[in-house]
Amino acid sequence: MPLFGNAFSPKKTPPRKSASLSSLHTLDRSTREVELGLEYGPPVMNIGGQSWKFEEGQWITESGGNASGRELQRLKKRNVQLEEENNLLKLKIEILLDMLTETTVEFHLMEKEVEDIKTQHRRKK
Numbered sequence: 533m534p535l536f537g538n539a540f541s542p543k544k545t546p547p548r549k550s551a552s553l554s555s556l557h558t559l560d561r562s563t564r565e566v567e568l569g570l571e572y573g574p575p576v577m578n579i580g581g582q583s584w585k586f587e588e589g590q591w592i593t594e595s596g597g598n599a600s601g602r603e604l605q606r607l608k609k610r611n612v613q614l615e616e617e618n619n620l621l622k623l624k625i626e627i628l629l630d631m632l633t634e635t636t637v638e639f640h641l642m643e644k645e646v647e648d649i650k651t652q653h654r655r656k657k
Contacts, residue, residue, distance in 0.1 A: 559567065575586045576594075583594040 573585075577584050584591045585594055586592075
């Protein structure tokens with residue numbers, strides 16, 4: 533028997549309280565099916581008057597939506613235009629950054645040349 537008792541023996545845990553406060557587990561199966569609904573479909577939401585359904589990893593508009601085929605074509609065309617404009621702007625940014633880098637390097641080289649000329653001039657005096 534150890535002198536000071538067994539310090540490594542765990543204490544008994546108190547009994548757990550009820551796992552759920554819901555009374556649904558006490559209902560029979562048919563009542564639960566009526567309450568919770570056994571048949572549930574994909575998630576559906578309504579945005580701006582259009583109904584959307586989530587199927588196979590994508591949100592799909594349901595047939596009751598008020599977007600016409602002509603409007604969808606217009607939106608697709610606008611989307612392509614915006615993507616092209618975005619690509620052009622990205623290219624312009626790349627060119628501007630390259631020009632800025634080149635100008636900065638030239639400036640630093642010119643500064644270095646001026647400093648070199650100043651030090652050579654001081655040495656000659």
